[in-house]
Amino acid sequence: MPEVRLEIPARVEYLALARQVVAAAAALEPRFRDERIDDLRIAVSEATTNAIEAHADLGSHDRIVIRANLGDDRIEVEVHDVAGGFDPARVDAAPDAEAPDRLTYERGLGLPLIRTLTDESEIAPTERGTAVRLVVYSTRRDHPG
Amino acid sequence: MLFDVQVAEEGGWSVLTLTGELDLAAAPAVRSRVVALTSGGSSRLVIDLRGVDFLDSAGLGVLVGARKRVRQIDEAAGEVRLVATEPQVLRVLALAGLDRVMDVFDDRAAALDLAAGEVERA
Numbered sequence: 001m002p003e004v005r006l007e008i009p010a011r012v013e014y015l016a017l018a019r020q021v022v023a024a025a026a027a028l029e030p031r032f033r034d035e036r037i038d039d040l041r042i043a044v045s046e047a048t049t050n051a052i053e054a055h056a057d058l059g060s061h062d063r064i065v066i067r068a069n070l071g072d073d074r075i076e077v078e079v080h081d082v083a084g085g086f087d088p089a090r091v092d093a094a095p096d097a098e099a100p101d102r103l104t105y106e107r108g109l110g111l112p113l114i115r116t117l118t119d120e121s122e123i124a125p126t127e128r129g130t131a132v133r134l135v136v137y138s139t140r141r142d143h144p145g
Numbered sequence: 146m147l148f149d150v151q152v153a154e155e156g157g158w159s160v161l162t163l164t165g166e167l168d169l170a171a172a173p174a175v176r177s178r179v180v181a182l183t184s185g186g187s188s189r190l191v192i193d194l195r196g197v198d199f200l201d202s203a204g205l206g207v208l209v210g211a212r213k214r215v216r217q218i219d220e221a222a223g224e225v226r227l228v229a230t231e232p233q234v235l236r237v238l239a240l241a242g243l244d245r246v247m248d249v250f251d252d253r254a255a256a257l258d259l260a261a262g263e264v265e266r267a
Contacts, residue, residue, distance in 0.1 A: 012170035019199070038233050045201040049169045109202035109209075109241055116240055 006066045008048075010055035010081070018048045018066055025068045026075045031138040039117040040136045044077055046110040047132040051081035054130065058083045074119075074137045082129040149196075150178050156257045158226075159187040164196035167204030175204075179211045188219035191256045194229040200237045212247060224248075226256045 004025045008014040022044045026032045044066070051064045062082040069076045114121050120135035148165035159182045165171060182190065190211055194200070208227065215223030227249045229235055238244045250256040 012168075015168050015170055016166055038236070041199070042201050042233075042237065045168055045199075049201065049203055052169065109205050113202055113237070113240060 002070055004068045004070075006068075007063045008066070010052045010060065010062065010064050010083075012052060015045060015048055015052070018064075019045050022066065022068050022075075022077055025070055026136070029070055029072070029075070029138065031073060032075070033138065036136055036138060036140065040075060040077070040134070043114050043117045043121070043134045043136070044079070046114050047077075047079040047134060050110060050132070051079055051083070051130070054081050054083035073139070074135055077134045077136075079132045079134075080126065080129065081131075084129060148174060150174050152178055152182065155191075156259060158189050158191045158257055160191045160193060160253075160257070162193040162196065166199035167194070167197045167207070168199065168201050169203035172203045172207045175207045176210060179207070179214060183211075183214040183218055186218065188215045188223040190215060190225045191253070192225060192227050193253055193256075194227055194234050195231065195253070197229075197234055198231055200234045202241075205237065205241050205243060208243060208247070226250060228253050228256045 004021065006018060006021050008018060019041045023037050023041045026037050026040055048064065048066065054060075055062065055064070060083050064082075065080040067078045067080075114132075114134065117136075118134045119137045119141040120133070122133040124131050124133070148167070148171035149163070151162040153160045153162070161175065161178060161182075163171075163175060167175070179190070192208065192211065197204075208225070212225045215225055217223070225247055227238070227243075227247055228251070229238065229249055230251050235244075235249070238249060248256075
């Protein structure tokens with residue numbers, strides 16, 4: 001399984017590059033339809049945005065590492081930050097789109113998008129920070145939420 | 146791939162025309178224009194996203210913030226209308242449920258009340 005590894009400064013100017021590299025890696029596998037690559041592009045943007053913001057909150061100058069592993073029918077992407085721990089249970093995620101106070105939230109929209117757009121996603125603490133794992137299959141899997 | 150925001154007054158609306166990828170890098174430029182417009186009393190905004198080819202949650206946050214600010218200055222008549230045709234943008238608006246609470250047009254003239262043709266809401 002070929003791996004693409006990208007290391008970027010934790011700065012917003014590098015978000016577009018992260019999206020482009022991962023989308024280009026997925027496009028190497030002709031089975032990935034454009035819509036799935038778009039899903040991946042958004043999910044990677046969200047995970048990298050969270051990592052950049054976490055570094056900014058901490059004033060960290062460490063780099064963010066993004067690894068993409070392309071399989072026959074799936075791509076797995078990991079976004080690693082080194083900005084201390086992150087507890088997904090404590091994230092102030094925006095409520096469901098149906099909730100009446102939904103539109104008072106200008107932040108917290110990212111994690112729900114990640115869950116909707118990927119087939120698998122996982123946020124786990126690492127020794128020095130957080131790893132977000134995203135899996136997108138070439139054909140959408142039925143999954144809850 | 147520079148992000149660009151143009152602002153114009155048209156038919157009683159303040160129109161923001163955005164070009165590029167609306168993400169965390171681009172969000173502050175749009176937010177500051179929205180804040181300047183609403184601080185100057187504009188409560189009717191059209192945000193033209195036809196030139197936006199990528200939208201994520203940071204961009205959604207700006208749109209939600211714009212709606213909140215126009216309502217703060219004019220709760221009754223404050224309004225943000227969106228113009229969007231890019232499939233990726235329309236999809237993210239729908240996934241976040243924004244298309245249910247903000248009017249989304251596929252035509253700029255329609256958004257400005259210059260012609261009929263509101264896009265049917267999901």
